[in-house]
Amino acid sequence: MAKNRSVGLDLRVLEDREVLVNFSDDPTIDKKTGAFVGEWESLGLEPTDSQHGHTREVSSNTTNLTGGQSATSYTAGAITGAVDGIAGSPVMRYIENPGAVVQDGTTYGKHSDQVAKGYVATVHKFTSGLVHIWASREKADLVINERVVAKDPQARPVQITFNNGDDERYYEERFYIVGKDGSVTRVEEKVFKDISDVEAQIKAGTAFHPQASASGLTAMVVKDDESGDATLHEYEDPKSGKVAEASNEGVRPSGETASQ
Structure with missing residues (x-):
C-alpha cells in the first residue's frame, strides 16, 4: 500500500538523458539488460538545460x-512531444x-510535405541509480522547423507526433536500477523483447547500451497493489524483495559530480 509518501521510484534528480531513433521496421530493446539491438541511432547532444516534453491531449465537453x-x-486527441x-x-x-x-558531395535540400518517421526512445538516468527507458510502439512523425546558427551552440527543437497503435497502445517503458558496481537490475513490454x-550481439556491435544508460542492466519486478477500483504499481528490488522508496541518498549537492 502506498501510504508512505516516500514509496515509489526516486525520479527526482536527472543525471543524464538521451533520445534514440530507429527508422527500420524492427525496433528491439532487450528486456533483461536494456541493450538497444539493431538499427537504433542516437539523436546526438542536447543542451544541459533542455527538456523532454510529452503531451497527451484529452479534450472534454460538458x-x-x-x-x-x-x-x-x-475525447482522446493528439499525442505530441x-x-x-x-x-x-x-x-x-x-x-x-x-x-x-x-x-x-553536394546536398540538395527539398521543401515538401515529407517528414521523417521513426520509432523514438528516451533514456533517463537518475542520481538515485534508476534508469528509465521509454519507447514508442509505432513510428512517430519527426519535424525540425527551425535552423538557428550562432556563436554558441543553439538548440534545434524536434517536434514529435506520436501515433496510436491498432490496440490503442502507443508506448512501452521499463525501469532499471544501477548497482554500486555499475551493473543494472531491471525494475518493471512489441519493442521490449527477450x-x-x-x-554476443553487444560484442559483435549489433547491440549497444546508450551512453546515457549503463551496461549490465538487470530487470526489477512490478508488484500490483489493489487500491479500491484502481491498481497501483510498486517496484521491488529483485534481489532484496523490498519496495522501492525515494531517499536522499541519490541527491547530490549542486556542483558535485557522480562518484566513479
Missing part, C-alpha cells in the same frame, strides 16, 4: 442538463530534410 445536472464526455538537439548529428540532419539528396544472444 452538457448542462435539467435539475442542475451535467454530463461530460471526453518535443526535444532539443544540437545540429550536426546524422539523425538531426536527416530529420531536418528527409527529402534531401546527396550527389558528388534476446537470447544479447551479449
Whole structure:
C-alpha cells in the first residue's frame, strides 16, 4: 500500500538523458539488460538545460442538463512531444530534410510535405541509480522547423507526433536500477523483447547500451497493489524483495559530480 509518501521510484534528480531513433521496421530493446539491438541511432547532444516534453491531449465537453445536472464526455486527441538537439548529428540532419539528396558531395535540400518517421526512445538516468527507458510502439512523425546558427551552440527543437497503435497502445517503458558496481537490475513490454544472444550481439556491435544508460542492466519486478477500483504499481528490488522508496541518498549537492 502506498501510504508512505516516500514509496515509489526516486525520479527526482536527472543525471543524464538521451533520445534514440530507429527508422527500420524492427525496433528491439532487450528486456533483461536494456541493450538497444539493431538499427537504433542516437539523436546526438542536447543542451544541459533542455527538456523532454510529452503531451497527451484529452479534450472534454460538458452538457448542462435539467435539475442542475451535467454530463461530460471526453475525447482522446493528439499525442505530441518535443526535444532539443544540437545540429550536426546524422539523425538531426536527416530529420531536418528527409527529402534531401546527396550527389558528388553536394546536398540538395527539398521543401515538401515529407517528414521523417521513426520509432523514438528516451533514456533517463537518475542520481538515485534508476534508469528509465521509454519507447514508442509505432513510428512517430519527426519535424525540425527551425535552423538557428550562432556563436554558441543553439538548440534545434524536434517536434514529435506520436501515433496510436491498432490496440490503442502507443508506448512501452521499463525501469532499471544501477548497482554500486555499475551493473543494472531491471525494475518493471512489441519493442521490449527477450534476446537470447544479447551479449554476443553487444560484442559483435549489433547491440549497444546508450551512453546515457549503463551496461549490465538487470530487470526489477512490478508488484500490483489493489487500491479500491484502481491498481497501483510498486517496484521491488529483485534481489532484496523490498519496495522501492525515494531517499536522499541519490541527491547530490549542486556542483558535485557522480562518484566513479
